[in-house]
Amino acid sequence: MRTVHTDVLIIGTGFGAAAPALRLAEAGAKVVMVEKGPQVQTADFRQTSDPQYLLKYIKGTPGDHLSLTYAEALGGGSGFYEMVSLRAPSLVFDQVDAQGRRLWPRGLDRRVLDPYYDVAERMLHVSQIPLAEVPRTGLVFARLMKNLGYSVDRARYAVRGCQGSGFCVTGCIYGAKQSLFLNYLPQAVAAGAEIETDLEALSIESLPGVHRGRARLLANLPYRYQVLCRRRAGEREQVRFVARLVVLGAGTVGSATLLLRSRATLPLSSEHVGRNIAYNGSVKVAGLLPDSFPDADMFTGRSHPGMISYEFLESHGITVHGVKALPLMLVSAARMSLGDERRDPAWWGEPNVELMGQMRRRMIVLAAFGLTPPGASLAVSGAEETRVSLPLTSGLELYHEDTKRLLESILVRNDCRLVRTDFLDKSLAPEAGVHFSTAHQVGSCRMADAQSAGVVNANGEVFGCPGLYVSDGACIPSSLAVNTSLTILANAERIAAGMLDQYGLRRPVAA
Amino acid sequence: MPTISRRQALRQLGLVAAGLTAACTPMRVLVSAYPQAFDDDDGLVDRVLRAFVTAVIPGAPADDPDLVRAHTDPAYPFAQYAGFFAADLSRRAARRCDGRAFERLEVRERTAVIAEGLAADATTRKLYNGAIVLAQIAFYAGIYDPQKGCPAIGFEGGNHWHSLQDITYPDPERFLSRARTADGNYA
Numbered sequence: 001m002r003t004v005h006t007d008v009l010i011i012g013t014g015f016g017a018a019a020p021a022l023r024l025a026e027a028g029a030k031v032v033m034v035e036k037g038p039q040v041q042t043a044d045f046r047q048t049s050d051p052q053y054l055l056k057y058i059k060g061t062p063g064d065h066l067s068l069t070y071a072e073a074l075g076g077g078s079g080f081y082e083m084v085s086l087r088a089p090s091l092v093f094d095q096v097d098a099q100g101r102r103l104w105p106r107g108l109d110r111r112v113l114d115p116y117y118d119v120a121e122r123m124l125h126v127s128q129i130p131l132a133e134v135p136r137t138g139l140v141f142a143r144l145m146k147n148l149g150y151s152v153d154r155a156r157y158a159v160r161g162c163q164g165s166g167f168c169v170t171g172c173i174y175g176a177k178q179s180l181f182l183n184y185l186p187q188a189v190a191a192g193a194e195i196e197t198d199l200e201a202l203s204i205e206s207l208p209g210v211h212r213g214r215a216r217l218l219a220n221l222p223y224r225y226q227v228l229c230r231r232r233a234g235e236r237e238q239v240r241f242v243a244r245l246v247v248l249g250a251g252t253v254g255s256a257t258l259l260l261r262s263r264a265t266l267p268l269s270s271e272h273v274g275r276n277i278a279y280n281g282s283v284k285v286a287g288l289l290p291d292s293f294p295d296a297d298m299f300t301g302r303s304h305p306g307m308i309s310y311e312f313l314e315s316h317g318i319t320v321h322g323v324k325a326l327p328l329m330l331v332s333a334a335r336m337s338l339g340d341e342r343r344d345p346a347w348w349g350e351p352n353v354e355l356m357g358q359m360r361r362r363m364i365v366l367a368a369f370g371l372t373p374p375g376a377s378l379a380v381s382g383a384e385e386t387r388v389s390l391p392l393t394s395g396l397e398l399y400h401e402d403t404k405r406l407l408e409s410i411l412v413r414n415d416c417r418l419v420r421t422d423f424l425d426k427s428l429a430p431e432a433g434v435h436f437s438t439a440h441q442v443g444s445c446r447m448a449d450a451q452s453a454g455v456v457n458a459n460g461e462v463f464g465c466p467g468l469y470v471s472d473g474a475c476i477p478s479s480l481a482v483n484t485s486l487t488i489l490a491n492a493e494r495i496a497a498g499m500l501d502q503y504g505l506r507r508p509v510a511a
Numbered sequence: 512m513p514t515i516s517r518r519q520a521l522r523q524l525g526l527v528a529a530g531l532t533a534a535c536t537p538m539r540v541l542v543s544a545y546p547q548a549f550d551d552d553d554g555l556v557d558r559v560l561r562a563f564v565t566a567v568i569p570g571a572p573a574d575d576p577d578l579v580r581a582h583t584d585p586a587y588p589f590a591q592y593a594g595f596f597a598a599d600l601s602r603r604a605a606r607r608c609d610g611r612a613f614e615r616l617e618v619r620e621r622t623a624v625i626a627e628g629l630a631a632d633a634t635t636r637k638l639y640n641g642a643i644v645l646a647q648i649a650f651y652a653g654i655y656d657p658q659k660g661c662p663a664i665g666f667e668g669g670n671h672w673h674s675l676q677d678i679t680y681p682d683p684e685r686f687l688s689r690a691r692t693a694d695g696n697y698a
Contacts, residue, residue, distance in 0.1 A: 046657065046669065047657060047668075047669025047670050048657035048668075048669055049652035049653055049654050049657065049660075049668070049669075050654050050655070050657065051586075051587075051648075051654060052586050086695065086696060086697075087696040087697075089697040089698065090697075090698055110698075128694050128695040129695075131683050131684070131687075132675070132679065132683065133675065133678070133679060134679055134683055135678055135679060136678065136679060136680060139679065139680055139683055139686040139687075140686070142686045142687050142688065143686045145688055146686065146687060146688035149688070150688060151688055151689050151690060151691045152687065152688055152690065153690045153691055153692050153695050153697075154690070154695050155695050156694070156695040156696065163672070164673060164675070164678045165669075165670075165671075165672070165673075167669060170669075294680065297678070299665070299666055299667070300673050300677060300678050301673075301678040301679065308695070310691045310692070310697045311691070313697060326652065326666075327651040327652040327653075327661060327664065327666050328648065328651075328652035328654065331644070331647050331648045331651050331652060332644070332648050332652075335644060335647075344626075345622070345626060345629075348567045348568075348625075348643050348647065349566065349567065349569060349622055350569050352568075352647075353568055353569055353570055353663075356647075356651060356663070356664050357663065357664055359651075359664050360664055360665040360666065361665070424644065427637060427641060428640060428641045428644040428645065429637055429640050429641070430640075482697075
């Protein structure tokens with residue numbers, strides 16, 4: 001087995017991993033990143049609906065009442081996200097748990113994160129979509145809201161030179177979408193970081209001396225952790241990394257799964273690992289536009305249609321979006337039929353063909369992202385199967401019902417015909433009851449003021465494990481009501497800045 | 512197209528049945544009703560599946576080489592059940608329609624046969640449900656031909672460039688109501 005010694009081992013290459021890698025490498029630390037997924041670059045992407053292509057990179061965690069989607073590839077989800085890059089509204093940071101305790105650590109709020117949002121936005125070239133580029137579906141969504149006197153805002157994206165092909169989620173073949181392998185990761189490599197792909201971290205073990213007193217300088221720290229990794233291709237080579245610091249940036253599912261599998265070899269005392277997952281309670285409805293509306297376009301233009309409404313954020317805790325999606329995503333997500341369809345069968349055969357014929361131009365889909373509480377948990381079985389479980393409380397059922405009703409009322413009051421959507425499980429059968437699906441999962445190793453409430457402190461350091469950090473979505477303690485990537489990145493920048501301070505590292509003046 | 516011998520079928524069914532409850536009626540029905548013809552005639556499953564997909568998606572081109580490819584593609588779990596599924600369609604068709612073959616029925620009759628499968632026991636229902644959704648996914652998403660997409664719904668597939676005129680509307684201001692933020696970020 002090969003053994004590699006490094007100052008810092010970073011597990012993952014996504015939004016939570018990239019910022020610490022770049023900042024620590026810039027400061028002169030020896031940094032190695034390991035990525036479970038394959039190497040991927042712009043030239044590898046295809047504009048296709050072939051599920052086999054997507055399944056190479058896109059993974060899912062099924063579960064009761066909730067299913068999670070994420071990516072395993074160089075850059076994590078950044079290759080396949082919709083590039084929506086919004087700051088979490090201030091009220092997000094004031095959320096409290098059932099006992100009235102603040103979910104976010106004391107003193108951590110939007111004002112504190114804003115300077116790091118600034119850095120993240122500069123790195124990803126985030127800007128508000130020009131009005132002249134808003135896709136037709138976004139404009140039709142805006143008209144729906146305008147007719148009812150509701151506000152809409154142009155959203156913000158990490159993109160330069162968008163071609164509007166509509167295939168953001170299969171990877172941008174133009175290199176316009178700002179995936180991390182276009183910015184953070186190559187800059188980290190230029191600063192000396194090494195990246196190994198197709199290498200899965202299996203376990204983390206603390207070495208003797210992990211509890212020794214805190215050294216001020218990184219160079220004086222003992223090697224505190226060893227991480228066993230296995231190559232996922234070829235001869236399944238095993239590699240042992242020995243590191244002074246370990247940063248988990250493998251995502252909400254990946255980081256928690258790794259910690260849960262390392263319980264026997266780490267002095268983990270928190271009971272919160274894998275729990276408290278928040279998921280932006282996503283509720284979706286669909287309808288057909290009345291004749292008085294111009295055509296939308298489900299397929300053309302960037303994957304997110306450009307507009308967001310904050311109208312109901314303070315009153316209902318939700319943001320409302322129009323949705324664009326490729327046929328693969330729509331048809332595999334739900335079976336659809338017109339709500340007032342009298343013919344039977346309605347979801348296949350002639351009635352469904354007629355409905356699908358209207359999908360591109362006349363169908364409008366609305367989604368709400370909500371401040372649902374962090375109530376889901378991961379369970380890791382011995383067979384390496386990870387599942388997620390969301391206890392369905394009456395409050396959650398009420399949220400789903402109220403939100404659905406509100407979205408439907410937006411459609412109905414605009415004279416849209418409602419489309420019935422029965423969401424499908426992994427076996428393509430309809431989900432029973434309320435089910436949320438999301439790619440916005442956070443919180444499985446959440447930040448907290450004390451280990452009685454979370455897994456890591458406000459600096460991202462795991463309680464009881466000095467030098468072991470979680471810097472990705474796993475440490476974000478609440479739903480955000482907006483897409484999560486920018487907040488994960490900004491918070492990772494903040495954690496990286498704290499590490500530089502803590503270990504006497506400074507960015508080069510020239511940087 | 513891969514076919515499954517009766518022996519393989521029984522072995523697979525045995526594995527599946529092991530995970531089911533003791534009262535496994537649908538599995539017994541499938542085993543006892545699995546006609547020899549589905550082992551002997553390579554084209555039979557294909558013909559039955561084409562008749563199935565064109566009933567699920569009326570208007571889908573019956574001669575499209577990719578029409579039933581997903582149902583027999585080893586990349587998807589349904590492939591191992593394709594033969595049984597075709598056999599079950601044939602058995603139900605013969606019983607409902609005076610012994611006539613499923614693939615020779617009118618769309619209306621095939622629809623009734625499929626509806627019967629969807630109303631059967633839980634295992635059969637799952638099989639039929641999966642077969643329908645798989646047909647819809649493969650057809651509407653054009654999963655085997657990224658260039659073609661699905662003309663029936665105006666999906667062009669990949670690599671079709673559109674000008675800004677195609678993507679948006681002129682005078683977009685007329686669609687907008689007031690904004691709540693200066694730059695898209697809520698304070």
